Amino acid sequence: MKHTIKAGVLLMAAAFAGPALADYPEDGSITFVIPYSAGGGFDTIVRAFAPEVEKALGATVVPENISGASGTRGGQSVARAKADGYTIGIYNVPGLNVAETLDRDLGFSLKDVTWIANLAESKYAIAVKSDSPIQSVKDLCDLGRPIKLSDTGKDSTSSIAAVIAFNIMDCPIINVTGYGGSNDTMIAVMRGEVDATLKPISSLKKYTDSGDLRLIATMTEDTAVEGIPTTTELGYPELAKFGLNRVVGGPPNMPEDIVVKLTAAFKAASESASVTEWAAGSGTELLFMDSAATKVMMDDLGTFYEQYKAMLQ
């Protein structure tokens, strides 16, 4: 009896002492915070990556959806967690950068986040109804009235990109927001109630494939879709800066060795067969960046949006 109690106490002591002693990530599981609800774009990419990251790290990865307040609630919970590598999160970029540029209180600072990796990036394109007489961006701008565009919300990243991009091209727009999701905004173009929409190329693809929509320009540096001009070719190189990124980060001041391990695990995962296969099926454009490159990109984005601050307010 006495021995069992002793053994039990020892066992408990070992269990509690465990985390301090073991080498990362040998004990316990890694919580991967998703700032949106299950089934969305952020959720899906995390769940596609999680099993491969698990394999590479040798530790369990548990995706946890903490949605709310436009993705800031999830970010806050990561920022509050211990910087021990057992809590990481995915971030809404550039949505959060824009919010921070506009001095909104995120409950944490993007500058403090320990950036681990960039997983994917999508670029935007401008699309019109397939049987529309509009053939080019010039046609669109020459309508003689403000262009009507469709979007989900005024604060959505594509809406922000549209406001800035058309301002740079010097075309006045009316952004009709309030549509339920990005699919609804594209259907609004098909119904003909708006002239065009600015959306990620990957989301537009299914409707251009089905013949309902037609691209008139992609906001990229190099040709992204055969036969469609880029905004760089049209003389607006800064428009290629806009994009949507899936970025992984952790609490402030994470130890360097843990970041290195995590970055390596995400790199391995992004090269794995299951992730590349998933990406091909879902139209996701994988773009791996290590922690240093991600940090540079995040700082760049901050300065990029800072210059349009007045336009966004």
Added chain:
Amino acid sequence: MGFDALLNALLEVASGGGILYLLAGVMFGLCFGVIPGLGGTTALALLIPVTFGMESLDAMYLAGGVMGATSFGGSITAILLNTPGTAPNAATTFDGYPLAQQGKAGLAIGASACASAMGGLIGLFTLIIFIPVAKEIVLSFGPAEFFLLTVLGLTAIAVSVRGKLLRGLIAGVIGLCFAFVGSDAITGDLRFTGGINYLWDGIPLVPTLTGMFAISQMMELALKGGSVSGGGSEPAIKMKISGVWQGVISVFKNWDVLLRGSLIGTLIGAIPGLGGTVASFLAYSSTVQTDKDPDSYGKGNIRGVIAPESANNAKDGGSLIPTVAFGIPGSAETALFLGILVLHGIDPGPTMLLYNEREIYGLIVAITFAAVGASLLGLIFSRFLVLITRVDVGIVVPTVIAISLTGVYVLDGRMADVLLTVIMGLLGYLMIRFDYPRLTLVIALVLGETAEKSFHQLQLISDGQALQFMLARPVSVILIVATIITFFLPIARKMLASHRKKAA
């Protein structure tokens, strides 16, 4: 081509383990439907991560089972406890609960089970017929039509509260005021949030519904004492549990109600943002309005159970119309279902019916089986379920309150939701005491948001010429006419009745 795919899907569900996932979904959905505060949305949200490791078709069976079963599950508590298990069952309480109080719970449950199954079948049949033209249907409903549908819904509120018009309108206006809380869907401006971050996204629906219907009803029961069918402290001894089959048969006798309910359900289901609560409410109010004897409703008319129950199952079929056409969700449940598809590497969109026909038809078959299966299970267990009305409220009340508050918390993990549920419960209780209709408040809350947003969009896309814009669209014109009829029919009928009286 559609029916071939359907037959294939039937074969696939029958072979292999599919049927097990389907049954699991049905049981899960039934349980979540029965418990106030938990519904199909919560059930699917909890299941999404579970489906990750599954075959995509098995995930469809599981999701379909849940979607098809919750609405019938919810009608059980609506009838027995006056507490709708899910929001769309709210309209079922109007006549279902009076029937239970009269000791005819068996009749009501039988009718609800049969109406649910038949409604589900009709909804899916309509869906399959309309799949080839699904695209055209979705494209003919823009912001103008959404706005007009909400006006139609709000008009139905005004005329549905028979005899209590002023109270109904007051409740409706409170609901509309609630709908304006939060950031404006178009401009992003914050309104009436009182500096509380929680209110930025508006007043959330699930806590409101749970508070309004479950918590308030439990307060009422607790203060009344006894048991549901016992009335006061006297135990009800001579309550009959028979009548289930009569209920089933009554659905076929009232086939006109069934058909109208199902069609309204399918149509409203196809409109994103309105959902089952509005569908069953409109089905109920239109049945009352067109009946020869509108005064018999609210006192235990079986037609008042058939109409909402057929509508809230038919809406599942309808909500798949925008899904198969464009990959946009018609309801909260289909939104989560699309989430499951995305998780399985399927990109919801117009090509889904080409590339993922197997999954779509798998889901259709699963929902059909689930609607029928849940009803059969319900019929088998109804004898025992009815006993709930005899259980002392001292047991029922704490159980329901604890479970529903937990359910509200589970959905998003926010304690503020629980607090809101309690506040809405208090408000709901006051409304019961002072005889204000609660459902009109909820309907106005649901419709208010869509109404405001689509009106604003309509103004933008029509360059401020909203009326001209609407009159140029045929569907809009039909909706305007329907609204005018809904508004004037009761008045015309009243005038006619008094005229006849004078003549006599």
